[in-house]
Amino acid sequence: MSTAQTRRIGDVILSLNNISLAFGGVKALTDISFDVRQHEIRAIIGPNGAGKSSMLNVINGVYHPQQGEIIFRGKPRRGMNTYEAARSGIARTFQNIALFKGMTVLDNIMAGRTLRMKSNFLMQALRFGPAEREEIAHRMKVEEIIDFLEIQHIRKTPVGQLPYGLQKRVDLARALAMEPEILLLDEPMAGMNVEEKQDMCRFILDVNDQFGTTVVLIEHDMGVVMDISDRVVVLDYGKKIGDGTPDEVRGNEEVIRAYLGGEKVAA
Numbered sequence: 001m002s003t004a005q006t007r008r009i010g011d012v013i014l015s016l017n018n019i020s021l022a023f024g025g026v027k028a029l030t031d032i033s034f035d036v037r038q039h040e041i042r043a044i045i046g047p048n049g050a051g052k053s054s055m056l057n058v059i060n061g062v063y064h065p066q067q068g069e070i071i072f073r074g075k076p077r078r079g080m081n082t083y084e085a086a087r088s089g090i091a092r093t094f095q096n097i098a099l100f101k102g103m104t105v106l107d108n109i110m111a112g113r114t115l116r117m118k119s120n121f122l123m124q125a126l127r128f129g130p131a132e133r134e135e136i137a138h139r140m141k142v143e144e145i146i147d148f149l150e151i152q153h154i155r156k157t158p159v160g161q162l163p164y165g166l167q168k169r170v171d172l173a174r175a176l177a178m179e180p181e182i183l184l185l186d187e188p189m190a191g192m193n194v195e196e197k198q199d200m201c202r203f204i205l206d207v208n209d210q211f212g213t214t215v216v217l218i219e220h221d222m223g224v225v226m227d228i229s230d231r232v233v234v235l236d237y238g239k240k241i242g243d244g245t246p247d248e249v250r251g252n253e254e255v256i257r258a259y260l261g262g263e264k265v266a267a
């Protein structure tokens with residue numbers, strides 16, 4: 001397993017500048033700025049309701065902030081919806097798994113692939129020459145991801161019949177099928193046992209390493225965050241209260257006070 005220190009981190013690929021987002025009177029995010037560098041694993045932490053999921057929703061175009069600017073690959077990004085965000089290379093998994101429960105693992109991952117498909121649905125349905133060739137190429141990519149995440153044995157199983165930990169892994173597979181440049185993971189290890197968490201950590205590190213994917217990760221398990229992230233943003237009540245390496249954040253008085261209720265962050 002590679003450590004954060006041995007991996008090469010590149011230039012800034014995504015900047016969030018002075019982002020504010022409110023739902024009526026609720027200020028979910030207040031003047032948040034941070035950036036994400038190519039190839040890094042960037043964690044977002046904070047107590048419940050801190051604004052972490054809202055931040056990911058801003059990045060992938062679910063929510064449009066009232067204030068602030070998003071720069072992706074050097075260009076300001078305005079009013080981008082989720083589809084455009086996905087096409088531009090930003091994929092995500094959700095806090096509450098968003099898979100088609102009645103469909104098989106394979107079909108769910110293929111569904112994640114549709115963004116990459118050039119021929120339209122009619123051509124696909126009629127299995128026109130180009131569509132058929134394209135489908136074979138996509139199938140190969142999907143099979144590669146299935147091998148990578150070690151889920152061959154469940155490829156024909158309906159997702160709803162799988163234990164939660166495996167559903168989370170299928171959700172990751174679906175996101176990876178888009179071959180994203182940035183992968184947004186909202187609590188990918190929530191509800192998992194220790195062994196499942198270790199597996200998920202390894203997969204995230206392997207994806208980052210082997211595909212070069214930049215990862216933005218929300219996670220409550222401090223051990224995981226300290227282990228696998230390069231830099232950490234800390235949110236509290238919609239405000240940024242810390243930003244730096246795991247060690248810097250761990251030693252930050254405000255973070256210790258606000259987020260941990262006075263307890264030191266366990267390594």
Ligand SMILES: Nc1ncnc2c1ncn2[C@@H]1O[C@H](COP(=O)(O)OP(=O)(O)OP(=O)(O)O)[C@@H](O)[C@H]1O
Nearest residue numbers: 023026027028046047048049050051052053054055
């Ligand atoms: N669609 C929405 N409509 C109204 N309020 C919302 C909406 N989404 C989030 N909020 C509010 O914004 C704040 C931040 O919520 P968010 O889900 O981003 O927090 P979080 O850090 O992800 O929390 P958790 O750790 O519980 O997942 C909360 O007060 C929440 O109630």
Ligand SMILES: [Mg+2]
Nearest residue numbers: 052053054095
């Ligand atoms: Mg959340």
